[in-house]
Amino acid sequence: MTNEENSRDGVREMKSQPSRGLSFVRFCNHTQRKVEVIWMNYEGARVKYKTLEPEEFFDVNTYVAHPWLFQDAMTHERLNANSKDVFQPTAWYEQYLPELRSGGIQPQNIQPKRVTVNITSPLYSLKYSAMHAIKKRIKDYNHVYQLEIPRQLQRDLVGLMKSSRIGNNM
16 A cells, blocks of 8 residues: 555554564454455555455464554455554553452463454444445546535535545546
């Protein structure tokens, strides 16, 4: 993916930072889509690690401050990880901190465990879904003004088309 595309979908400045904080993760594809598992490297470039089939999982050892993204392998639509756009790993021992602080467990008794990251499709509003369906069928954003829809929806749709560079007369 190019820097322009990274900038457009809000991840241009996102990149991995040096870290010693280990994180043990299991990425679980809970969609019916093929999902690309992507690590943002130290330069901010996307590195595709694996493509997960529907209901497949993938174990990875990663680090705190190493962001991960997920997208549909065919459409490149961004997907969610534990209901968020980006997965930011935490140190493996963070799950034990409440018990350690309360004295319920001793440090020598903790063992690393994988954190499950559930990959799911985002939930879109009816307006958003309808606008994207219309956007796919209109070649030129100027044709939006011929649709018999409220003016505000026309403006919103034109804005969406311009931001994703779909219109021909830009």
